[in-house]
Amino acid sequence: MDLSPLFLSLKVAFVATILTAITGLGFAILMARVRFPGKSLVEAFLTLPLALPPSSVGYYLLVIMGKKGPLGWLGWLFTWKAAVLASWIVALPLMFRTAKAALESVDISLEMVARTLGKPPWRAFVDVTLPLASRGILAGIILSFARALGEFGATLMVAGNIPGKTRTIPLAIYTATQVNRMDIASFWVIVTAALAYTFILAVNKLQEK
């Protein structure tokens, strides 16, 4: 049996999660701490992929990464890198929203005290708010990983369904059912269910106090 979808899925999800974690946390800090005009519009825009059908995210990515698109020169279309981009965009709102809520749950007066104790604002943030929000941030990372692992629609459109190259687990399930290989489909269904269940348990554990 070809196990490449498992390894491919893990690789794509892993790289996408790193991207999501960094950018999502960055946006969360920006939105939680900085006031600027048009903030609510930016915030809604960052949440958009959560509400859009993945196929429309896929469409936008296809346009951007297509031969004539602004990122066409990268030549990532129909490679695993395109799958990473798709997973990244789709998981970003989850990471951003979870991390923002975690940061906002930390009492701001703790940072104020740290500043009166001689620490510059960034240091107060790193020493006090970040560790106190770490469980929430970690929960966001796990959710993002789970989301990236399950990504189907946008991936199909920009990365295709090339066996051994871009066929991740969700695509493998889809393909197996198309050719009536229910044995393969059910195998991958059980694998994804086990993975997803583990992640949800971990997130719940983190979010308990």
Next chain:
Amino acid sequence: MVAHFSKKLGNFSLNVNLELGKEVLVLFGPSGSGKTSILRCISGLLTPDQGLIELNGQVLFSSDGKKVKTNVPVHLRQIGFVFQDYALFPHMTVAQNILYGCKDRKKGNKLLSNLLEKMRLKGLEDYYPHQLSGGQKQRVAIARALMAEPKLLLLDEPFSALDRPVRRKLQSDLLRLQEELAIPMVLVTHDLEDAFAMGHKLAIVNDGRIEQVGDKEDVFRHPRTRAVARFIGARNIMEGKVIGKDERGVRIEWMGLVFEAPPQKVAIGSEVVFCIRPEDVMIVRPDRPVREGIKENLLSGVIVREIHRGAHYSLFFKANSVETGKDYDFEISIPLHAYLRLGLKVGKEVMVSLKKSALHIIPEP
């Protein structure tokens, strides 16, 4: 420290004029009067609209209202700030909390054991904040502020969440520390007893303004406005008319009676507001000659109500010869032992004296 500044906060504006040496200044006033915002402006957590803030000759903030010339960031001001809810770092132990603001690790460990000792925190080094009592948390918060060797210490309602015995002990701890460190301290409270116990200087804050500032005793004895008189518990505030004055004092007519007050700058014929604290309304002993100092301003009447307040009694006195339309005319505060010795009770006829030296005419009613 010098702090002259103003700041608009919503529909409310702060107007502050304070100067302070190496002593304790208490900001006293009702909740919502702007006391905490004043501390935040001094520490730099809030930026005033205009004014000047100086500490030991260093300008921390200066602005003419159009352009900010100086605004030293919070972390460079060396001003300790103890928050009302302590704001201990929940993910750090007592020792880690206290050491957080330490600049020199070597010196810090020595200072740490010194502070643990002084703040009675020995043995609690490895506890987390959620394992501490309110009083312990407060002492950690103070120790943490002192570790950073502040040049000024600000305390926001440091006693409000503590019960009485803990509060008393902490007050004496703080006063001792202040003497040792010889740094100025500004303390916010809305509790009159705390204000009296802690302050050298007292500033009465009302509606974002400093109504009066001065030596504690002076503010207590000589309130400048009616609001101040009310806040400091003068209790007996009356309106009368000046009918005469000479070098011995001022004579005020009130409800057909004449009271004598110490010499003050008032015009004969002017309407005045005057006050006397309940502990300065003396009950005259019928079996003894009236002693010097309370032989003026005598009134006879009856005790209409009493409240036992622990070590003293509050008595409500109605004068016989006047009709004010109120159910009592004066509130009297008398120590428990005197209350018992004089056999006082509700309904008893007594003679009282409004102690002349304590009768104060409020200059800006």
